[in-house]
Amino acid sequence: MAKIYITGIGQVSHLGKNIDEALAALKDPSSENSYLRLERDHLENEEAPDLSLEIDNLEVLSRDSKKLSRANQLLIHVTKEALAYAGLSEGEAKDYRVGVIVGTTSACTISNHDFSMEFHREEAENIDPVKDFFYANPAQSISHFFDLNGPVAAINNACTSGTDALGLAKDWIEADMCDIVIAGGVDLILENMYLGFRSLKLFDGEYCKPFSKNREGLILCEAAAMLVVESESVSAKRKSSPISVIKGYGLGSDCYHPTTPHPEAYGLDLAINSALKESGIQKNQIDLINAHATGTPNNDLVEGQYLHKNFTGVPVFGTKAYTGHTLGAAGALEVIWGCLCFLNNFIPKTLGFEEIDPDINLIPTTQVMPYQGKFFLSTSLGFGGANSVIILERFIKEDTSL
Amino acid sequence: MKILGLSAITSLGVGLEPIISKLSNPDKIEERAKRAYSYRDQEIDIFDYRTPRFNLEGDIPKAVVRRLGQFAKLSHHSINLAIIDSGIEFPDLNRVGMLVGSGIGPSSTNHAYMKKISQFGSKGTSPILFSNSLYNTATSFNTLAKKIHGPCTTVSNFELSTTLCFKTAEQWLKKDIVDYVIVSIADEFYDYLSMGMCVERNNPQSLYNPLVASTKVPGEGGVSFILGKSDVKTKYELEIDLAFGSKASKEFKFIDKSNPLIVDFKGEQYTQDFIETHGLNENLISYGAMYGSFPTSGAIDFAIAIKGMASGKVYPSLNSSGFGAFVEHELNDVKILNLLHVGNRGEFGEIKLSR
Numbered sequence: 119m120a121k122i123y124i125t126g127i128g129q130v131s132h133l134g135k136n137i138d139e140a141l142a143a144l145k146d147p148s149s150e151n152s153y154l155r156l157e158r159d160h161l162e163n164e165e166a167p168d169l170s171l172e173i174d175n176l177e178v179l180s181r182d183s184k185k186l187s188r189a190n191q192l193l194i195h196v197t198k199e200a201l202a203y204a205g206l207s208e209g210e211a212k213d214y215r216v217g218v219i220v221g222t223t224s225a226c227t228i229s230n231h232d233f234s235m236e237f238h239r240e241e242a243e244n245i246d247p248v249k250d251f252f253y254a255n256p257a258q259s260i261s262h263f264f265d266l267n268g269p270v271a272a273i274n275n276a277c278t279s280g281t282d283a284l285g286l287a288k289d290w291i292e293a294d295m296c297d298i299v300i301a302g303g304v305d306l307i308l309e310n311m312y313l314g315f316r317s318l319k320l321f322d323g324e325y326c327k328p329f330s331k332n333r334e335g336l337i338l339c340e341a342a343a344m345l346v347v348e349s350e351s352v353s354a355k356r357k358s359s360p361i362s363v364i365k366g367y368g369l370g371s372d373c374y375h376p377t378t379p380h381p382e383a384y385g386l387d388l389a390i391n392s393a394l395k396e397s398g399i400q401k402n403q404i405d406l407i408n409a410h411a412t413g414t415p416n417n418d419l420v421e422g423q424y425l426h427k428n429f430t431g432v433p434v435f436g437t438k439a440y441t442g443h444t445l446g447a448a449g450a451l452e453v454i455w456g457c458l459c460f461l462n463n464f465i466p467k468t469l470g471f472e473e474i475d476p477d478i479n480l481i482p483t484t485q486v487m488p489y490q491g492k493f494f495l496s497t498s499l500g501f502g503g504a505n506s507v508i509i510l511e512r513f514i515k516e517d518t519s520l
Numbered sequence: 521m522k523i524l525g526l527s528a529i530t531s532l533g534v535g536l537e538p539i540i541s542k543l544s545n546p547d548k549i550e551e552r553a554k555r556a557y558s559y560r561d562q563e564i565d566i567f568d569y570r571t572p573r574f575n576l577e578g579d580i581p582k583a584v585v586r587r588l589g590q591f592a593k594l595s596h597h598s599i600n601l602a603i604i605d606s607g608i609e610f611p612d613l614n615r616v617g618m619l620v621g622s623g624i625g626p627s628s629t630n631h632a633y634m635k636k637i638s639q640f641g642s643k644g645t646s647p648i649l650f651s652n653s654l655y656n657t658a659t660s661f662n663t664l665a666k667k668i669h670g671p672c673t674t675v676s677n678f679e680l681s682t683t684l685c686f687k688t689a690e691q692w693l694k695k696d697i698v699d700y701v702i703v704s705i706a707d708e709f710y711d712y713l714s715m716g717m718c719v720e721r722n723n724p725q726s727l728y729n730p731l732v733a734s735t736k737v738p739g740e741g742g743v744s745f746i747l748g749k750s751d752v753k754t755k756y757e758l759e760i761d762l763a764f765g766s767k768a769s770k771e772f773k774f775i776d777k778s779n780p781l782i783v784d785f786k787g788e789q790y791t792q793d794f795i796e797t798h799g800l801n802e803n804l805i806s807y808g809a810m811y812g813s814f815p816t817s818g819a820i821d822f823a824i825a826i827k828g829m830a831s832g833k834v835y836p837s838l839n840s841s842g843f844g845a846f847v848e849h850e851l852n853d854v855k856i857l858n859l860l861h862v863g864n865r866g867e868f869g870e871i872k873l874s875r
Contacts, residue, residue, distance in 0.1 A: 164641045215766070223654060228634070237712075238631070238638035245559045248716035251624070252864070255678055262865055267766035270867065271684050274625070274655030274674040282673055289691045295764060309637045310630075314650030316642065368697075369617075369671035371663045376651055388614060388669060392697055501651065502660025504672065 122288045123353050123360035123513065126204025126346030127454045128196035128302075131441045132339050135173050136199055141458050143440065144466045145486060152469055154339055154442040158323035166312035169339050169442075180253075180263060187229045187250075189304050190259040192342035193220065197260055197300055204346035205358055206298070208264055214352065217268035217296035219286050220256040220344075221279025221303035222446035224311055229254030231308055256304055268296040274446075276500030277410070278369075279303055280343065281449030281508050285367030287347040297352045302344035302450035311445070312338060318377060320414050326443070328411035328436035328468055329422045329482050331475040336412040339442030343450035345457075361457045363511040365399070365493070368392025372503030378416050383424035385505035386497065390428075393495070393507040404432055404509070405491030406465060408452045409482070410499045411436025412443050413470065417499055422478035425497075435483040439470030449498040453508060456494040460512045465489045521690045523756040524700075525606025525746040526823050529598050530811045531569035531739055536827055539810060543824070543835040544850075557715040569728070569739025569812030570709050576600070580665060589652035591626035591708040592661045594742030599662060599704050602744040606754075610700055617670040617698040618662055619688055620706065621681030623815020625655040625674075627710040658706060670698045679786045679861055680764070681705055682819040683869030687762045689747050699749060705819035706742035714738035728812045731785060731795055731804075739812025743819040745826075756830045761872040768866045771797045779856045780805055780834045780847060782825055784818040787864040794862070802845045805837040818861040822871060829857050829873050 132154045133140040143152060160167050176191050186194070201211070228234050229250040236242040253259065257270040269290065273282045280303030287299035305311070315321065320335045327333040353360055370388025372380035379386070394401060407429060409421055425434055437455055444451055459465055468482035494510045531552070532538040554565045576585050576597050588596075610616045630653040636644030651657060656674045663672045671692060675684050682705050689701035728737035748754070765774070770793045775781065777798075782805045785791040798804065807821055828835050834854045837846035859871040 164643075166642075223656075234634055235638045238635040240560060242559075245562055245712060245716050248712050251627070251713060252678060255676060258678065258863075258865070258867075261766070261867075269680070269684065269764040269766070270677060271681075272676040274676055275659070275672075276654065276656045286673075286688065289688065289695075293687065293691045293694075295687065310634055310650070310653065313637055313642050313645040314633075314647070314653070317645040317647045317650060369673065370614075371618075371669050371672045373613075373664055373667045373669055376660055376664065377647075385669065392671075396695070396697075500656070501654075502656050503663060504656070504660075 121350040122291055122364045123348055123350060124345050124362050124364060124457060125348055125353055125358040125360055126200040126206065127361065127457055128199030128203060129343040129451055129454050130171060130173060130192055130196050131341035131444060131451055132171065133440050141462065144458065145464060147467045147469050152440055153325045154337055154440065155325045156337055161321055161323055166309045169307040169312065171340060186259060187254050189306050190256055193256055193260050193304050193344065194263055196342045197264065197344045200300065200344045200346050206346060211264065211266060214298050215268040215296040216266040217290050217299040218257045218261040218266060218270045219273060219283040219299060219301040220260065221273045221283035221450060222256055223274065223276055223279060223305050228308055275504050276502055277445055277448055278498040278500040278504045278506035279446040279449065280451065281496065281498040281506040283450060284345065284347065284364065284453055284508055285506065288364045288367055291347065291349050298346060298348040300344055301347055303447040304342040305445035305447050306340045307338045322413055325470055326413035326439040327470040327472060328413050328438060329418050329475060329478055329480050330471045331473040333413045333415065333418060335414050336438065337442045339444055341441060341444035341447040341451055343447050343454055345450060345453065360513040362460050362513050364508065365511040366393040366397030366509040368396060368507045370505045372505065374503055377501050379420040379499055381420060383420050385503055386421065386424055386499060389505040389507040393509050397509045399493060401428065404429060404493050404495045406459060406489060406494045407432055407434045408456060408496040409434050409436045410497045412438055419478060421497065421499060422480040426478060426480040433465050433483055433487065434480060435466050435468045437466060449506065452496045456496055456510050459489050459494060463489050521693055521760055522748050522750055522752050522754045523745055523758060523826055524608055524748050524752065524754045525602045526744065526826060527598050527601030527605050528741060528743040528820055528823050529571050529574060529594055530741040530820055531571055532810060533572060534574050535601055536823055539824060540827060542810065557711055559712065559715065564715055566714055567737060568709065568714060569737060571740055587648050588661060589626045589629035589657060591629065591706055592658040594708065594740065595620055595658035595704045595706040596662055596665060598742040598744035599702055602746050606746040608746060613667050614669045615699040616668050617692050617701045618659060618668050618672040619685040619701060620659045620674045620704045621685040622655065622676050622705065622707055623678040623681060624707050624710065624713065625676060626653055626657055626708050627713055628708050629653050631710060678815050679863030680867060680869040681815060682822055683762055683764065683861060683871060693749050701747045702744060703747060704742065704744040705816050707740055707814045707816045709738065709740035728808050731783065731791060731806060737812045739814045741811060741816045741820060743816060743823050756826055758826065758829055759874040763870040765868045768862055768868045776858065777801050777803060779803060779858050780851060780854060782821045782859045784808060784821055784861045787862055787866060790862050790866050800845050803847060804845055805847050807838055809838040821859055825857055825859060825873055829854065829875060832875055
């Protein structure tokens, strides 16, 4: 089977508005600003806090001169960075079948937030903007904005959506549906998401504390992340520089509870074994793990126990104290962190981990560490019992001079 | 990849039988009731294609059913019926996958939730409304109810969710990560979205015609298919080929005019272009007048095509508006049938069904 490469990355999150800023923050987590913190009273307030990131010059128009939704503006921002990273100009993209896959939990359901709130209070002057919904599918908007010519889909698989977008990108290329796929995820944290999660009593009052005994829950924040994925042959033809290889991808369902993971990580186990099988590697070859690690009591208990038992001694890190839980973007964002580990030979510190939980016994990374390993595994667990796992291999350029 | 079973819930009722029956007796299609929709001082009458009430079969507790949104209900019930049609009992639920495709998803439930939040703030939220407002609500409920442990995901694309789900299912089966895949395509009716579609022209039609750009008659429905590997025995012995294109050429040169062609258009410009270049194609077929314009309608076309083609039959078209030449009588001994789904921006999916 031909290799599938990641050749471009772009992101915006609480860690920074581009890859360089995120890398700097991950390599130096000493600053108090590294934490995504909320005031504890956010759990009591009637209104949702503003969880949008400050980004200069974000506003962009579609090809139809209509203002795009904020989700699509964030996506365009990160897609431009990913395309530049991959050395794929808009002109060159027209020579290839370029698909787009965007993972999102909710981004396409509110295309115009201000209108939506006015409309539902029956204060909107007319109903016309309701039709914007039809043009707000993030994958279709990105394909249209960059005038790309390949299939498009949004993946709505709760918090595994970003990982699933990348797994599907691999499938699409292997099925010869396209040459290149721009894949990733986005989510905004608007009232519907914030208050919905709060109604489920899943929040921490201050910041995320992955695997820590004193963890209380998650913190949400908006983000977008996109990656350029291409086949080995297209990469060779374009002379692009691969960052890593998407080695395997697996999915598994818990069938246990709408919002609680299976206590024995049934679906996660299926997903990991499926990804290992597709990768053609053994469990003991995995040398670095990014955990979903939302900081909720149930997720971290189930995931932490599973990882501790099955991957003893393998460094595990979680990044949601830096970024918050970014929902549909999380999986894609965390694959980018894996790429940065390969490129910069380091493992991030698990910010927010403070105290070992004896029920889990997992100690994630407590400081920035060197990394020279080869196989990176990232887990995503979502509502509805969805579990997704992706395995990356470090790209090592073959010496063709011999 | 083989189709083992299929079914649907449409405005005509539960199952595919009401559709097939009406295709055989088109005169019996009754005009639907007109409903008035209003927002402040805007008002419009719409002849919408909503599904009649139906009861979820199976052993799902009533309290659970009460909490389910219409989107999940449409998907779940059509899956129940498709499984019955297939006659299958899945031997290993770890080797069964599920793909739910949609265009507008649980749009009505989502807006009901937003309405509560906009009016009552945090007091308007509820975990039930919240979870039903998300696109993955149907996948989540279906996997729990059916104990499906294999790969499960939700794909949204306004026009091409059917072809995308089938292509993904085909890939899962080829890679041998599953033995069976349930593909379920569904959309929930939303009053104001429908009103937004229709109010622009202030010219609501009673019958939808996908080849007349100015008709927009919204609807809802759910269609499900049980798919297996190519070596399984099934009553639907058909080959399926799937293809995608990003921009349909103005002339639609790729269309093979020698085979019957079922069309489902969502884009106005491309509808116009198609009519100009292919309007006189005598093999043209459209069933949309039976169930309206919404993302799932392409999947209903596909289900009708499969039901007929399993015995070499193609049901006659329902459109007789003068726009385009349409197959007026049932065709028999058909070896190849094509379906074309075209989106607003020219993206298209093609399905070729061969006996």
